[in-house]
Amino acid sequence: NQHARLSTAPMMDWTDRHCRMLHRQLTRQTLLYTEMVTSAALVRGGALHLLEFSPDEHPVALQLGGSDPKELAQAAVLGQTAGYDEINLNVGCPSDRVQSGCFGAVLMESPALVADCVAAMRDAVEVPVTVKCRIGVDDQNPEEVLPEFLARIVAAGCERVAIHARKAWLQGLSPKENRDIPPLDYPLVLRMKEYFPNLHISVNGGITSLDEARAFLEAGLDGVMIGRAAYHTPTDILAAVDPVIFGTGEVVAAEDAVHAMLPYIEGHVTGGGRLGQITRHMLGLFAGRPGARVWRRMLSEGAHLPNAGSSLVLEALTQVAQQQEMARQCE
Ligand code: FMN
Numbered sequence: 011n012q013h014a015r016l017s018t019a020p021m022m023d024w025t026d027r028h029c030r031m032l033h034r035q036l037t038r039q040t041l042l043y044t045e046m047v048t049s050a051a052l053v054r055g056g057a058l059h060l061l062e063f064s065p066d067e068h069p070v071a072l073q074l075g076g077s078d079p080k081e082l083a084q085a086a087v088l089g090q091t092a093g094y095d096e097i098n099l100n101v102g103c104p105s106d107r108v109q110s111g112c113f114g115a116v117l118m119e120s121p122a123l124v125a126d127c128v129a130a131m132r133d134a135v136e137v138p139v140t141v142k143c144r145i146g147v148d149d150q151n152p153e154e155v156l157p158e159f160l161a162r163i164v165a166a167g168c169e170r171v172a173i174h175a176r177k178a179w180l181q182g183l184s185p186k187e188n189r190d191i192p193p194l195d196y197p198l199v200l201r202m203k204e205y206f207p208n209l210h211i212s213v214n215g216g217i218t219s220l221d222e223a224r225a226f227l228e229a230g231l232d233g234v235m236i237g238r239a240a241y242h243t244p245t246d247i248l249a250a251v252d253p254v255i256f257g258t259g260e261v262v263a264a265e266d267a268v269h270a271m272l273p274y275i276e277g278h279v280t281g282g283g284r285l286g287q288i289t290r291h292m293l294g295l296f297a298g299r300p301g302a303r304v305w306r307r308m309l310s311e312g313a314h315l316p317n318a319g320s321s322l323v324l325e326a327l328t329q330v331a332q333q334q335e336m337a338r339q340c341e
Pocket of ligand 1: 022
């Protein structure tokens, strides 16, 4: 549980293994979540390649989507065997595709089924089984349904929960709108800690700085999960996490994180992978700093050139250094 003091949120198409590798260069301690992988893809589709990751990413949690206890248990075993440190169940994602398979946030309406899923996974694996949920959906009253939901999953063996502190409105909003429009209710999440003092509770949603994260921890929550801000401005959010949140290690410079990525990038490209698959996650490394624009441009334009590799990244870093030197001289 120690690493869950701060975690990066699971994000489809964003928190893939390359993204996590970058984040790991910025923080040793933070718990990193995968994108959601459906239990059907693993168990029925045999898509085991979706589980591949580098041992350097630890601690890393696999998020599963599904609502069939037996299938989720099988998927959890596959995740544990692949080496994940935790198996998380997605009860928060509102996308249509997910609803059609009856999982994600719509499961907030079926706490007994979620409890069955948790219990089945719990019985199948040794690693922690956790849940990511919303405070409710549609016209549910979060004040009532959230404690009931939590009581059920705790009784089923859920060891930790991350609560996205807003409802999902399943009718009429796009998934993106559902991350912004339903209002945040942080006080409700804080009250859950009073009802469930022994449950490890992380708050998620709309957190954009480490100061905010620290304030939630000081207010009594056990963990903070950050999604979009960690992705778009990884240096601002993640580079100081180890000293500020975990009380260990030092602030990491974005440049050092880039250097640490070079062998990984070289290995990926040499093995036939495309540079852009990694660098697309690195565009925000210098956000708000001198050189941000040239960095972003060189990586996004250059990554598609034939034979683009780690030397392009190094070259972009040199340009950033020049811009920074110029900025210093003008100060
Ligand atoms: N939440 C999930 O539980 N599973 C997902 O696969 C998932 N995919 C997402 C993809 C994108 C591009 C984004 C922006 C969010 C996604 N989310 C998913 C929601 C995030 O995990 C998080 O709950 C949400 O973005 C709110 O946190 P934030 O304000 O810190 O970003």
